[in-house]
Amino acid sequence: MFTAESIQTRLRERPFRPLRIVVSEGQRFDIHHPDLVLVGHRDLMVGLPKKPESSIYDRVTRIALVHVVALEDLPVPAPEDGQQ
Numbered sequence: 001m002f003t004a005e006s007i008q009t010r011l012r013e014r015p016f017r018p019l020r021i022v023v024s025e026g027q028r029f030d031i032h033h034p035d036l037v038l039v040g041h042r043d044l045m046v047g048l049p050k051k052p053e054s055s056i057y058d059r060v061t062r063i064a065l066v067h068v069v070a071l072e073d074l075p076v077p078a079p080e081d082g083q084q
Contacts, residue, residue, distance in 0.1 A: 017073055019073055023063055023068055032052050033055040043064050
């Protein structure tokens with residue numbers, strides 16, 4: 001089981017690495033910006049933007065921590081034309 005502290009630690013890593021939150025019902029929530037997750041003692045509030053690159057949510061969903069079964073790293077796009 002994931003704790004609020006372990007999830008918050010992962011969200012605060014620098015540089016931020018996009019992640020996927022997987023819940024027991026099989027739903028997946030891709031997180032591309034740490035500001036879109038609010039961590040509580042018993043649940044997460046996840047903001048869902050219209051565009052993945054946005055840090056402004058269009059709607060929100062609440063996830064009980066007991067239902068979080070995995071945190072998966074999402075692939076980070078390679079820099080374009082040799083930019084780093």
